[in-house]
Amino acid sequence: MFQKILIANRGEIALRVIRACREMGIRSVAVHSTADSDAMHVRLADESVCIGPPPSSQSYLAFPNIISACEITGADAIHPGYGFLSENASFVQIVEDHGLAFIGPTAEHIRVMGDKIAAKETMKALGVPCVxxxxxxxxxxxxxxxxxxxxxxxxxxxxxxxxxxxxxxxxxxxxxxxxxxxxxxxxxxxxxxxxxxxxxxYLTRPRHIEVQVFGDGKGRAVHLGERDCSLQRRHQKVMEEAPGPAITAEMRAHIGKVCADAVAGINYIGAGTIEFLYEDGEFFFIEMNTRLQVEHPVTEAVFGVDLVREQIRVAQGEPMSFVQDELEVLGHAIEVRINAEKLPNFTPSPGNVGMYHAPGGLGVRMDSALYSGYTIPPYYDSLVAKLIVRGRDRPEALSRLQRALSELVIEGIDTTLPLFDALLREPAIQTGSYDIHWLEKWLAGNLE
Missing domain, CATH: 3.30.1490.20 (ATP-grasp fold, A domain)
Known part of the structure; x- marks a missing residue:
């Protein structure tokens, strides 16, 4: 059993892991650059270690600094979050060579799935449909x-x-x-x-559908449905929802089983996401992400599971706390990614946050490391918050999202909040009849 977990990340995902650790009675260690000394994840962790100056290459991506932080604090495991080192096979190998546990898949699985050609060949051999x-x-x-x-x-x-x-x-x-x-x-x-x-x-009007999978590393795996991530700008996801508006229960069961069988066949351990383009009733594999996704909260909302907790459980040798027959879609969830960016050109907008007020109420979740008085540094990704809502069905989720957005206050910086206010008025969003090209076309005529 892990006694202390170091989180090799920052921002809201570091907070997400810290909260899971606290609920499990595990001590947490935050690492931070000098630019993040006042960050919320540093404040809430049980311990913190400065690992370098602001550039990521000298702090959050510096292998020796992170390993040294583990040795200094006595941490016995590392959770990578997403981004940074979460899919770096060399880092995983070094972690294991130092007698530490990596909370995620093996170095070999990361290496294979990180190579698009090898990933495609592997999935094709496992019966997953490919483009x-x-x-x-x-x-x-x-x-x-x-x-x-x-x-x-x-x-x-x-x-x-x-x-x-x-x-x-x-x-x-x-x-x-x-x-x-x-x-x-x-x-x-x-x-x-x-x-x-x-x-x-090249498919002309596909949707981006991803299937959440989870394995125990011992040949057992499950799927937790799909997410529709088709609303994208420059290949970056903007809004995600589960279940997908275009996917039937029969389709979900079929492609989910294909994916679960595939990751079971390679003894995959932990959370992973198999991404597809979906068009005219057919799924085409494009890649596998061997980590927790930014949008994992929508899956947690509709399945009632804690994916981070499960990651920690299987990494320390415990079985998954659920089996496939126990996993059932309950309602509908939507996540919007709120960035510190100035519209219409989406230019970064770091700076000091004035008043900050998070929305609340039934079915509303806010994942953010913001607080009033916090200064957003200019060195990292511009994502500052994720607003997640759940309703009994999609119309209720959309209504709840609109209400939650009206309550959210972030002053002092520019954000992408106005984008979602405008999107929710669009018929294509209300009906769910969009594809991966829809948002780019809409932006060209409405914001850019």
């Missing part, structure tokens, strides 16, 4: 043309080590392929130090 595309990396434009002719245009060129929309370029026709190919390779080299790319068929 038509190249069998591996594509070395040159001539080979790319052969593959594109086989699968048909439009195609998308993707970096094998990609993420966050970088190293991804669309080629609507054969005339566009060479430019897309070379641009994607250049971006991939600059962003990831790896210029290998592959090709996939």
């Amino acid at each position: 038509p595309g190249s069998d591996g990396g594509v070395p040159d434009v001539e080979t790319a043309r052969i593959v594109a002719d086989q699968i048909g245009y439009p195609v998308i060129v993707k970096a094998t080590a990609g993420g966050g929309g970088r190293g991804m370029k669309l080629a609507p026709t054969a005339d566009d392929l060479e430019h897309a190919f070379q641009t994607a390779r250049s971006e991939a080299k600059a962003a990831f130090g790896n210029d290998e790319v592959y090709l996939e068929k």
Whole structure:
């Protein structure tokens, strides 16, 4: 049993893990840069250690600093949260080499799923449906043309080590392929130090559907339904909901079983998310995230489970506290990501927070590290809060979200709150009839 867990992260996700630790009677250690000395996660943890200056490379991404913090405090496990080192296989290996527990999947699972081609090959072998595309990396434009002719245009060129929309370029026709190919390779080299790319068929009006899975590392796994994450700007999710408005109970049971069987087949441990493009009744695998997702609260809301608590349980050798037959969708949940950004251009807006008032009431959850007087540093991601609501059905959840947004007060900085006020008035949002391209098109005509 873990006695003390170090959280190798910051902000609201660090708070989320600290709260789970406290409920389980486990002491928590916060790490922080000098820019985060007054952060809420530092205030609420049982102990805290400064691990370096503001740049992430010298603090939150510095392996030796985090391992040293464990040694200083006597922590016996590390929870990575999401982002930063959560999907860094080398870090996981170093953690284990130092006799510490990593609360998450194995280094090998992270390594395989972090390579888009290896992940696709693995999932295909496990029976997960995949997007038509190249069998591996594509070395040159001539080979790319052969593959594109086989699968048909439009195609998308993707970096094998990609993420966050970088190293991804669309080629609507054969005339566009060479430019897309070379641009994607250049971006991939600059962003990831790896210029290998592959090709996939480009779906015209898909939804982004992700299935939450959880394994115990011993061949047992479950799924916790799906989330619809189709509202995206520049490949970054803006709003998520569960269950998906376009997914039936029969579809959920089918694709959920496929995913649960797949992760059970590789003895996966902990939380993971298998992401799909969904179009015309078909699911196509795109990637697996081997970590807790930003949007995990909507799944917790409709299934009544604590995913962080489960992560800790299985990491210390305990069984999952539920089986598949006990997991049932109850109601509907929606999460909106609130960023410290100035509209309409979404430029970062760090600074001092004046008055801060979180909404409350039935079915409302606010995950945030904000407080009145806090100064948001300019060095990190602009996400400052997640507002999650749950209702008996989707209309009630939407109504509750509108009410909660009207109560939320964040003064002193610009935020993306006005975006959600406007979105909730749109018929496509009210009916759930949107795809992954809808928000970009809407923004072009309404904000940008």
